[in-house]
Amino acid sequence: xxxxxxxxxxxxxxxxxYLLAATLSPISxxxxxxxxxxxxxxxxxxRIKGDxxxxxxxxxxHQRGLDHEEIKGWVEVYAAYWNAVGDIVAGEDGKSTWxxxxxxxxxxxxxxxxxxxxxGFEAWTIPCLYMxxxxxxxxxxxxxxxxxxxxxxxxxxxxxxxxxxxxxxEKQGQLRDCEQHLKRIFTLCLNDxxxxxxxxxxxxxxxxxxxxxxxxxxxxxxxxxxxxxxLSAYRGDMPPLSAFPxxxxxxxxxxxxxxxxxxxxxxxxEKHLVEAWELCNKDALPNLERILTYxxxxxxxxxxxxxxxxxxxxxxxxxxxxxxLAQCIRSGDLRAFDLALQEGEDEFVKRRIxxxxxxxxxxxxxxxxxxxxxAGGFDELKEGETTPVxxxxxxxxxxxxxxxxxxxxxxxxxxxxxxxxxxMIYKDLMKGYIARxxxxxxxxxxxxxxxxxx
Amino acid sequence: MSGWPxxxxxxGVVSQHAPPPAYGYPPNPAFIPVQVxxxxxxxxxxxxxxxxxxxxxxxxxxxxxxxxxxxxxxSAPVEQPKGAKTExxxxxxxxVQRSFHPENDDASVSRAELEAKLKDTIGSAKExxxxxxxxxxxxxLPQALVRADREALLKLRYTSLTTPIYADxxxxxxxxxxxxxxxxxxxxxxxxxxxxxxxxxxxxxxxxDKRVALDDSKFQKEANKRKRRFENEYKAANVASSSPxxxxxxxxxxxxxxxxxKYLRLTAPPIPSNVRPERxxxxxxxxxxxxxxxxxxxxxxxxxxxSMRQDLTVQRIKNEFxxxxxxxxxxxxxxKGDIGEYxxxxxxxxxxxxxxxxxxxxxxxxxxxxxxxxxxxxxGLNDTLADLTAAEKxxxxxxHALDVRSALAxxxxxxxxxxxLDTPNMGAxxxxxxVARERLAALCxxxxxYKPDVKLRFITEELGFESDxxxxxxxxxxQGQHLLEDRTEYIAFLTGKANNLFENSRASAFRxxxxxxxx
Numbered sequence: 001x002x003x004x005x006x007x008x009x010x011x012x013x014x015x016x017x018y019l020l021a022a023t024l025s026p027i028s029x030x031x032x033x034x035x036x037x038x039x040x041x042x043x044x045x046x047r048i049k050g051d052x053x054x055x056x057x058x059x060x061x062h063q064r065g066l067d068h069e070e071i072k073g074w075v076e077v078y079a080a081y082w083n084a085v086g087d088i089v090a091g092e093d094g095k096s097t098w099x100x101x102x103x104x105x106x107x108x109x110x111x112x113x114x115x116x117x118x119x120g121f122e123a124w125t126i127p128c129l130y131m132x133x134x135x136x137x138x139x140x141x142x143x144x145x146x147x148x149x150x151x152x153x154x155x156x157x158x159x160x161x162x163x164x165x166x167x168x169x170e171k172q173g174q175l176r177d178c179e180q181h182l183k184r185i186f187t188l189c190l191n192d193x194x195x196x197x198x199x200x201x202x203x204x205x206x207x208x209x210x211x212x213x214x215x216x217x218x219x220x221x222x223x224x225x226x227x228x229x230x231l232s233a234y235r236g237d238m239p240p241l242s243a244f245p246x247x248x249x250x251x252x253x254x255x256x257x258x259x260x261x262x263x264x265x266x267x268x269x270e271k272h273l274v275e276a277w278e279l280c281n282k283d284a285l286p287n288l289e290r291i292l293t294y295x296x297x298x299x300x301x302x303x304x305x306x307x308x309x310x311x312x313x314x315x316x317x318x319x320x321x322x323x324x325l326a327q328c329i330r331s332g333d334l335r336a337f338d339l340a341l342q343e344g345e346d347e348f349v350k351r352r353i354x355x356x357x358x359x360x361x362x363x364x365x366x367x368x369x370x371x372x373x374x375a376g377g378f379d380e381l382k383e384g385e386t387t388p389v390x391x392x393x394x395x396x397x398x399x400x401x402x403x404x405x406x407x408x409x410x411x412x413x414x415x416x417x418x419x420x421x422x423x424m425i426y427k428d429l430m431k432g433y434i435a436r437x438x439x440x441x442x443x444x445x446x447x448x449x450x451x452x453x454x
Numbered sequence: 455m456s457g458w459p460x461x462x463x464x465x466g467v468v469s470q471h472a473p474p475p476a477y478g479y480p481p482n483p484a485f486i487p488v489q490v491x492x493x494x495x496x497x498x499x500x501x502x503x504x505x506x507x508x509x510x511x512x513x514x515x516x517x518x519x520x521x522x523x524x525x526x527x528x529s530a531p532v533e534q535p536k537g538a539k540t541e542x543x544x545x546x547x548x549x550v551q552r553s554f555h556p557e558n559d560d561a562s563v564s565r566a567e568l569e570a571k572l573k574d575t576i577g578s579a580k581e582x583x584x585x586x587x588x589x590x591x592x593x594x595l596p597q598a599l600v601r602a603d604r605e606a607l608l609k610l611r612y613t614s615l616t617t618p619i620y621a622d623x624x625x626x627x628x629x630x631x632x633x634x635x636x637x638x639x640x641x642x643x644x645x646x647x648x649x650x651x652x653x654x655x656x657x658x659x660x661x662x663d664k665r666v667a668l669d670d671s672k673f674q675k676e677a678n679k680r681k682r683r684f685e686n687e688y689k690a691a692n693v694a695s696s697s698p699x700x701x702x703x704x705x706x707x708x709x710x711x712x713x714x715x716k717y718l719r720l721t722a723p724p725i726p727s728n729v730r731p732e733r734x735x736x737x738x739x740x741x742x743x744x745x746x747x748x749x750x751x752x753x754x755x756x757x758x759x760x761s762m763r764q765d766l767t768v769q770r771i772k773n774e775f776x777x778x779x780x781x782x783x784x785x786x787x788x789x790k791g792d793i794g795e796y797x798x799x800x801x802x803x804x805x806x807x808x809x810x811x812x813x814x815x816x817x818x819x820x821x822x823x824x825x826x827x828x829x830x831x832x833x834g835l836n837d838t839l840a841d842l843t844a845a846e847k848x849x850x851x852x853x854h855a856l857d858v859r860s861a862l863a864x865x866x867x868x869x870x871x872x873x874x875l876d877t878p879n880m881g882a883x884x885x886x887x888x889v890a891r892e893r894l895a896a897l898c899x900x901x902x903x904y905k906p907d908v909k910l911r912f913i914t915e916e917l918g919f920e921s922d923x924x925x926x927x928x929x930x931x932x933q934g935q936h937l938l939e940d941r942t943e944y945i946a947f948l949t950g951k952a953n954n955l956f957e958n959s960r961a962s963a964f965r966x967x968x969x970x971x972x973x
Contacts, residue, residue, distance in 0.1 A: 163719070163764045164802050165772070219833065262832065349840045355832055358863055415916060419868035422903030426865070433905040433950075436912070442905075 001042035001055060003035075008074075009059035012066065017127035024081055024131050026088055026105070026139075036085050043082065052078045073119025080108040098142040102174055105139050108132060109181050116188055116200065123194065126203040129185050133210050140178035141217070144171065172218055179214050186211060186227070190234060201238055204231070205248040212255040224259055250279045254291055261294050262352065270298045289315050296322055297356040304363050304451065306330065321347060329360050332368030335408035337361055365403075365420060366429040370449045372402045390454070392443040396421070396434070399441065545590035546576060553596050560597040566721055571596035571603075705770035707731060713738045717760040724768040732771055735762055739779060752790045759783040760795075763802075777806050777813035784818065788883045793828075800825065804841070817879050820851035824884040827859055830964065835859065851878045858885070867896035871918035891963035893917045893928060898960050901952035910938065910945040932959050 004023050011020035028035035043051045052075045060066055066074075084104040090096035109132050115121040148171055186207045192200035208227055215223045231238070241249055257272030273295040280287050292307075292315065299305045306326040312319045321344060328337035341348070341358060348354035376398070378388040400417040404410065421441060424430035431444035448454060552558060553572055575596060579585050708729030715730065715738075730738065739762065746755050759779070766776050784799035800822050807815040819842065826834040846852050854873060861869040870892060874885055896917055900908065910922050919925040922945065926938055929947065934955055939946045 162767055163717075163760060164798055165767055165805065170805075219837070221833070264832070345839070349836055352833075352836050354839065355836060355863065358860065361864055416866070416868040418903075419866060419899075419916070422899045423865040425903040426899045434903050435906075436904055436908050 001039050001051065002059075003032075004039060004078075005052075005055040005059045008056065012060060015122075015124045017124045020125055021127035021131040024077075024108075024128055026084065026135050036089055039082065040085050040089050045083075048082050049075055049079050052082075067120070069119045070121065073115035073121060076111050076119075077108070077115055080104070080111045084108050098139060098146045099174070102136075102139040102143040102178075105132070105136055106177075106181060109136050109185075113184055113188055123192070123198045123200045123202065126189070126200055126206075129189070129203055130206050133182055133185050133207060136178050136181060137175070137210060137214055140174040143174040147174070175214060175218055179211070179218065182207060182211050182214060190230065196237075196239060202244070204238065205241070205244050205252050209248060209251040209255065212251075212259075216255070216258075221259060221262055224255065228256070228259075246279055246281075250276050250281075250287065253279065254287075257291075258294050261298060261356070264356075266298045266301045266356075270295065270302050273298060285314060289318060292318055293321075293351055293353065297353045297360075300329075300360050300363065301356065304366075325357060325360060329364045330367065332364050332366075332371060332406060334361065334364055334368065334403070334406040335410075337364045362424070362427060362429060365406075366424060366449060366452075368402055368406045369399055369421070369424065369430065370452060370454065372398055373443065373448055374454060389445060390443075390448070392432070392445055392448065394441050394443060396439050396441060542576075543586055543590075546579075546585060549590040549593055550576075558595055558597060560601070563597045563600045567600050568596050570721075571600050575599065706768060708734075708765060708769055710734065713741055714758060715761040715765070717757045717764065720764065720768070724764075729765050729768055730762075731769070732766075732775060735765060735771075735779075736775060738762060739775075739782070743782065746786060752786070752792070755786060756783075756792065756795060759786070772806060772809065772811070774812050777803065777811050780806065781813055781818065784821075785880060788821070788880050791883065791887070793825075793887070797825065808841075816846065816849045816851055819846065820849075820855040820879070820881060821884060823852070823855035823859060824881050827855075827862060828884055828888045851881065854878055855881065862892065865895070865899065867892065867899065868916060871896075871916060874918050889918070890928075891960070894932070894956050894960040894963050897929075897932075897952075897956045901949045901956065904949040906950035907939070907946045907948045910947050913947055932956055 007019060007023045011017070011023065022029075026036075028037075053071065056066070056071055056074060056078075084101065084107070087096045087101045087104045091098065091101055112128060112132050186204070189200045189203040189207055194200070208231065211227055212224050215221050241252065253272050253276035257269045257276055260266070260269035260272060273291055277288070277291050277295060280291060282288070292311075296307050296318070299307075306329060307318075307322055309319075309323070312323065324340040325337065325344070328334075328340050337360070341354075341361075345354060348357055373390065373394060376391040376394055379391045381388060396414060396417060399421060400412065400414055403412050403417055403420065418434055418436065421430070421434055425432060425434075428450060431448055431450060432442050434441050550572065553568065575593075576585075579588055706724055706726050706729060708731045709726045710728055710730045711734055712730065713734065715728075738758070742755060742758050742762075745751070759782075762779055763783070766772075766779060780799045780802045784796050784803065787793075787796035787799060800818060803813070803815075803818050804822065807813060807818070819838070822838050823835065826838060842852065847856060854877065858870060858873050861867075861873060874882075874889060877885055897913075900913070900916070910925055913919070913929075914922050914925040917925065917928075919928065926945065929935070929938060932955070934952065937948045937952055937955070939948055
């Protein structure tokens, strides 16, 4: 315990927020695996507040004085921390539950927030909020998992007044609850009116990222939009994103990109994901892999670009995920594409990219039809023409033959072939029109397949 | 959860005045009927529920509350259409203001009680068309009415010490009704015979005759009377038992023997005497199925199903019976196009199936896919795909739904409309909800892809219209009459001249579907 408050005093002397946050860690550091236990043992519940007060005063006495109010606030915080540590240690001994840990950690969160609102905690201490928020979320997830394991003991009184069961609450009730508290921290940072250099606004992106993670886990990613909207309303007096630590920027850009991705706005998604890609530490392979998981399908739809082997070199998992599909798209093999998509379906669905990758079939089809066009060769030169012109009137039957072959010999009727071609034209993957009565497709003389050189 | 709009009204009343709107269907008549929709009658008024199981009794009149003078004229004819927005008279507004004025606060009357009473008072005044006749300025405040109710109940409780209210069968004819209920095969529980091995036709009842002539006001009177009885009983049960037993936190065990119960949203922990145990609910389900087949009164049925679901929930009953309640309600809601209620049921079904309970998961997982296509919910679709096992994906209804999904995702309208014409189970009700928008999308495609024209017959066949006339009507409905040209042998559709005619309609048709919109 003495150790803890030496750290506390040092952090205050240096105004080092991260050092201060470390004193509130719910995990013993590797060099001192007994830290939590010794903290717990060094006091008891009747003495704790007095002990803390004494330790804060004795350790910080020779330094710039913490004012009285602040000390009061920190005593409350560390008393709540000591309580939570009690539950964590009991949990390690199998005498407590994650739900209890979550509850006491939540109490600590509330008291810490109160410290900022009522006891004048300074802005340099915000890493404490990061520490508390980060573990609040983790404990909530553990508590939910634990509760769903022992189904039945989660009979909250609230659900008894409902008309139907709410399966989501039952599964993720704690995480939902946690979201409320993270949002309080968000507001706490957002609404600080102090001048920028000593503002809690500097905590905003850390908290936003925590909220994003929470929303994605809750399967309601779209709620992140509300946060972004609130943020943009405050844009004027917010420090620019570029002034924040890189790690926070990468995470933020990644989630912003994925959010656009899920909303099918692939152009915007690509922008943000590329930013994240460029900011990301090149050694952080797992993070790079996460970014590519969404950036590759994005690129496929926006610019029809497929990943190269070199790009995927360091990512064996992504190779397995994307290379077979990319190969089929290149060669215009519809049947193989369908099989590859089916093969990877579980993985794709898990990563929420299935519905996007599926649309890669359009590109495969485009490549197939393009082959037919090229195989058609050139029209005979007319008088006065010097450069050969490709044959632009292609019988539907030729496309049909190609599609039947591409579909592994399955018979596709002419109407369906026309429908597929009409789609190509509608999506601007092909320029021209179908003359149904004559059974031909009339393609544009200039750029029948835009962006592909023919 | 959004409130169910009909809860304030007596069952049956709403359907009388406001025929269930054809929810989700475009007002134009351009879609073709598919087989399963034979019985679908969005515009026909359902027949009235002819039952009137509540004979008045002395105990009943005793229970009616003194002070609620507004209830005193039950026979007042009601002409006002239900759907119409009410203009509240100035005197009523003043009354409401007075009710909430701080100086009239009564510590013994909670805000919720006050609001409920106020709503009830004004609501019944409106019902009776006495909004303008009541002297609102001298009307006792809701606080006073609540206190009066309590006194009356207290008196009633004393009398009930000697004669238990519900012991007498004649008081509660509903009970008897359930005994009258024919139960031919007592060895087989009725719910077992519902789903297993019976065709869809058997499971869905169709309204026998939509044009039953009916004296509106007479029906209305009956309904009003019934409503008041319901309310009084509910209050009696509610208040009487709430004071002596403090609400416990665990799941309760119901003791009510009443088969039917009007749905009321819970604002306080449920009272066991007002909740039916599973044994009774099973009889209720049977009764409701019979009624639905016979009367097809959706607002009544929906209300009853909601109260059943509530009873199941508060007692934490999650078993195969629960599944069948939700399945049946989901099917009925689908048939009536009540997409909001349907969605609530399917959400429950999803987690019930996930618990391993038996039912018809294949059928409903297929609906779920179609539903998410309708609401353009990609997250939902993705989750649904994640839920499916390899074996399930091969089951016909699910495979059909998945094929529909992928056909639409790839813009393959040709395949989509072939699938549309061959939809298993009740999936066609869901498909019908978005077929118009898919037709618009296909038209956009065709107009850009074909030049100079195509035969109208081609549109008819490609977009699954029943006849050329239907196809032409659809085009005309979207201002495309100038694109149709009569050429002695056939009618041509001038795709080359359409430009972006259908693009706007397409875009607005694809805007997100609001699932909260309920009948």
